[in-house]
Amino acid sequence: MYKSLLIDPAKCTSCLQCELACSFENEGLFNPAKSRIKVFEFEHGLTTIPYTCTQCEEAWCLHACPVEAITVNPNTGAKEVSDSICVGCKVCTIACPFGTINYNSSTGKVMKCDLCGGDPQCAEACPTGAIVYVDSDWTGYSKMRDSALEAHA
Amino acid sequence: MHHVIVGAGPAGVIAAESLRRKSLVDSITIIGNEPYPAYSRMAIPYLLAGDVGEEGTYLRHAENHFSDLEIDIRNESVTAVSPADKSVSLSSGESVTYDRLLLATGASAIRPPISGMDSPRVHNCWTLFDAHKLLNDVSAGDRVVLLGAGFIGCIVLQALVEMKLDLTVIELADRMLARMMDDPGGRMIKTWCEAKGVKVRTGTEAKAVEEKDGVLEITLGDGSSFAADHIVCAAGVRSNIDFLAGNGINTDHGILVDNHLQTNIEDIYAAGDVAQGPDLSTGEQQVHAIQPTASEHGRIAASQMAGEALPYGGSLSMNVLNTLGLITSSFGLWDGVDGGESVTSEDQAYNRYLRLEFRDDVLIGALAIGLTQHVGILRGLVQTGVRLGAWKQRLMNDPSQIMHAYLACVQGSRA
Numbered sequence: 001m002y003k004s005l006l007i008d009p010a011k012c013t014s015c016l017q018c019e020l021a022c023s024f025e026n027e028g029l030f031n032p033a034k035s036r037i038k039v040f041e042f043e044h045g046l047t048t049i050p051y052t053c054t055q056c057e058e059a060w061c062l063h064a065c066p067v068e069a070i071t072v073n074p075n076t077g078a079k080e081v082s083d084s085i086c087v088g089c090k091v092c093t094i095a096c097p098f099g100t101i102n103y104n105s106s107t108g109k110v111m112k113c114d115l116c117g118g119d120p121q122c123a124e125a126c127p128t129g130a131i132v133y134v135d136s137d138w139t140g141y142s143k144m145r146d147s148a149l150e151a152h153a
Numbered sequence: 154m155h156h157v158i159v160g161a162g163p164a165g166v167i168a169a170e171s172l173r174r175k176s177l178v179d180s181i182t183i184i185g186n187e188p189y190p191a192y193s194r195m196a197i198p199y200l201l202a203g204d205v206g207e208e209g210t211y212l213r214h215a216e217n218h219f220s221d222l223e224i225d226i227r228n229e230s231v232t233a234v235s236p237a238d239k240s241v242s243l244s245s246g247e248s249v250t251y252d253r254l255l256l257a258t259g260a261s262a263i264r265p266p267i268s269g270m271d272s273p274r275v276h277n278c279w280t281l282f283d284a285h286k287l288l289n290d291v292s293a294g295d296r297v298v299l300l301g302a303g304f305i306g307c308i309v310l311q312a313l314v315e316m317k318l319d320l321t322v323i324e325l326a327d328r329m330l331a332r333m334m335d336d337p338g339g340r341m342i343k344t345w346c347e348a349k350g351v352k353v354r355t356g357t358e359a360k361a362v363e364e365k366d367g368v369l370e371i372t373l374g375d376g377s378s379f380a381a382d383h384i385v386c387a388a389g390v391r392s393n394i395d396f397l398a399g400n401g402i403n404t405d406h407g408i409l410v411d412n413h414l415q416t417n418i419e420d421i422y423a424a425g426d427v428a429q430g431p432d433l434s435t436g437e438q439q440v441h442a443i444q445p446t447a448s449e450h451g452r453i454a455a456s457q458m459a460g461e462a463l464p465y466g467g468s469l470s471m472n473v474l475n476t477l478g479l480i481t482s483s484f485g486l487w488d489g490v491d492g493g494e495s496v497t498s499e500d501q502a503y504n505r506y507l508r509l510e511f512r513d514d515v516l517i518g519a520l521a522i523g524l525t526q527h528v529g530i531l532r533g534l535v536q537t538g539v540r541l542g543a544w545k546q547r548l549m550n551d552p553s554q555i556m557h558a559y560l561a562c563v564q565g566s567r568a
Contacts, residue, residue, distance in 0.1 A: 038526075042560075042561070049560055049564075060529075064444060066163060066193035067193055067195075067196050067209065068211075068212060068214055085214070087195075087199040088199070088204075089195050089196070089444075090480070090525075093525070094445070094472070095529065096529035097529055098533060099526075099527030099533065101529065102525055102526050102527065108204075
């Protein structure tokens with residue numbers, strides 16, 4: 001069974017360690033603007049919600065890609081972008097109804113969560129357990145899938 | 154069961170692959186009329202710009218992708234469809250019978266009906282053939298006129314600038330991107346392009362073209378004229394339906410299909426740029442000649458052809474475009490509806506623009522310039538038609554809160 005990121009906003013303190021860990025793992029620099037996970041603040045920070053790709057089964061980004069630059073990693077189930085194939089057309093960024101695949105102007109390619117190959121650094125870095133990497137059945141995955149299917153109908 | 158798919162673009166290829174996933178025993182044939190491996194027109198600007206080689210435009214990369222899936226790909230033109238005996242005629246004279254037929258013949262570039270457009274110095278920029286010819290014929294520094302600043306024109310524009318051509322853009326409409334951007338947005342894009350050294354002339358059209366001693370003389374609507382070495386024509390595309398004349402399949406701008414992507418004739422379906430199918434926003438039948446619709450149509454048509462009768466809610470009109478680094482996107486009914494409400498925010502200094510259109514408390518359309526992070530949620534909100542409740546007024550006050558509204562209303566997050 002694949003594992004997924006389980007996010008519990010109630011445990012999030014908005015320390016942004018996840019964003020820093022993500023950008024360092026993927027870009028080699030501590031720049032939250034290049035993070036694939038993003039913490040959104042509500043009510044001036046009273047509520048904070050970490051948000052990233054759920055690796056949805058529907059895989060809107062993958063299907064929309066015109067050049068097969070997005071594929072499924074058979075080990076993790078993650079939908080991964082191949083920088084060498086991506087031409088930077090950005091069709092995936094408008095096709096994904098969750099807004100979790102984004103254009104990276106410094107590379108001219110798109111970027112999304114790839115679960116760090118099975119060792120997600122955001123979960124590793126999270127000090128409060130707001131982000132954990134667990135068996136898929138434990139996540140809100142089915143809710144996301146239903147939402148995707150509903151949108152598709 | 155033999156599925157015949159006419160057209161080897163994204164809609165046809167994705168339909169074939171989806172059909173194979175649904176049945177290991179059905180026969181699947183794709184008939185495409187271009188002499189290349191199945192490729193994406195979306196990638197052509199990147200070929201012109203030198204970012205990728207021809208293989209970078211291919212839809213699939215594994216060497217034996219189609220033969221491994223036992224999908225037969227034939228390079229032929231289909232000249233006619235005969236619903237009576239369930240067959241298609243090929244240019245070779247052969248005919249192929251089908252049990253279920255998918256018409257995914259795409260669209261072709263059109264040229265404005267003015268004199269001189271038959272010169273070899275006038276180029277299209279739609280197929281791989283066009284791209285190779287253009288790369289072969291033009292050189293850095295050439296004076297090039299781009300006819301048309303719509304979606305395709307603006308994508309090509311980026312590539313032509315990267316080819317270091319001396320570029321002038323002529324657009325009949327009063328602004329660039331007239332069909333995916335409003336006045337303020339169109340002005341922002343024009344100003345941006347001019348600042349990058351591109352000459353842009355909107356609200357005028359080429360009236361005549363004449364070739365003299367290897368130079369094109371282009372006369373505009375106001376009577377003025379100027380010289381250019383080449384014209385690149387991006388004046389629009391038209392669905393490829395001519396081969397269907399007289400066979401009983403209903404057509405309009407494209408092939409008319411219902412919410413099962415089926416034509417008026419049983420067992421004949423259409424998908425992609427040639428299909429005029431349900432529009433999610435209006436329920437009317439529209440041609441949405443865009444990659445996400447081609448891919449969606451391909452998968453849905455395959456489900457229908459495999460006997461899974463899931464009705465299709467319709468495709469969402471949307472586009473994303475990079476014009477010399479300025480990124481624009483449009484979704485759904487971005488021009489609004491009667492009785493709807495609208496809000497815009499504009500930051501000229503940072504070249505950012507956002508327009509949201511509502512019906513009641515539902516987002517029905519959006520335009521964005523300079524927004525690249527989480528832009529897909531605009532689709533999510535329009536597509537799901539989720540009620541925004543109190544967030545509607547918050548967005549009317551501050552449209553930049555759109556991601557927060559999405560998280561609260563679609564993801565059901567607290568707050």
